[in-house]
Amino acid sequence: MKNYKAKIYITLRENILDVQGKAVEHALHSLEFNNFSDVRIGKYVELIVLAQNDGQAEEMVKSACDKLIANPIIEDYTVEIIE
Amino acid sequence: MKNYKAKIYITLRENILDVQGKAVEHALHSLEFNNFSDVRIGKYVELIVLAQNDGQAEEMVKSACDKLIANPIIEDYTVEIIE
Numbered sequence: 001m002k003n004y005k006a007k008i009y010i011t012l013r014e015n016i017l018d019v020q021g022k023a024v025e026h027a028l029h030s031l032e033f034n035n036f037s038d039v040r041i042g043k044y045v046e047l048i049v050l051a052q053n054d055g056q057a058e059e060m061v062k063s064a065c066d067k068l069i070a071n072p073i074i075e076d077y078t079v080e081i082i083e
Numbered sequence: 084m085k086n087y088k089a090k091i092y093i094t095l096r097e098n099i100l101d102v103q104g105k106a107v108e109h110a111l112h113s114l115e116f117n118n119f120s121d122v123r124i125g126k127y128v129e130l131i132v133l134a135q136n137d138g139q140a141e142e143m144v145k146s147a148c149d150k151l152i153a154n155p156i157i158e159d160y161t162v163e164i165i166e
Contacts, residue, residue: 045107
């Protein structure tokens with residue numbers, strides 16, 4: 001068994017309105033950052049997982065994402081495993 | 084001028100207690116994901132920025148992070164610019 005680091009990028013699905021992103025975009029424009037658009041805000045999770053190999057680590061992390069870390073109804077996620 | 088996509092990864096600084104991460108870690112353990120540890124939760128921001136080149140795009144995004152998107156007192160961030 002070995003420790004693997006996992007990086008998880010969670011984004012709202014394309015067709016879901018990102019209210020928080022819109023708020024940040026308006027705030028940017030009011031600070032005269034007018035060249036910014038399409039702001040979308042997601043989550044970035046780092047964790048350590050103990051597994052036999054990187055395949056098993058990825059499987060465990062995906063299972064945890066489906067059950068707890070992400071909300072598969074409105075969010076997509078990408079998992080990256082690092083030794 | 085050209086549109087660049089920016090990906091921003093925002094993490095709490097190492098020495099700041101991540102209460103949300105601890106809560107998720109406990110929840111994982113109670114769902115019998117016992118092999119998970121060191122859960123840290125940050126933000127992942129995607130946006131489009133109009134700039135003359137990727138160097139200028141990166142500079143603008145970093146400036147926006149310092150002023151609004153991240154909290155430099157408790158957070159670190161990494162910026163990635165994609166054409």
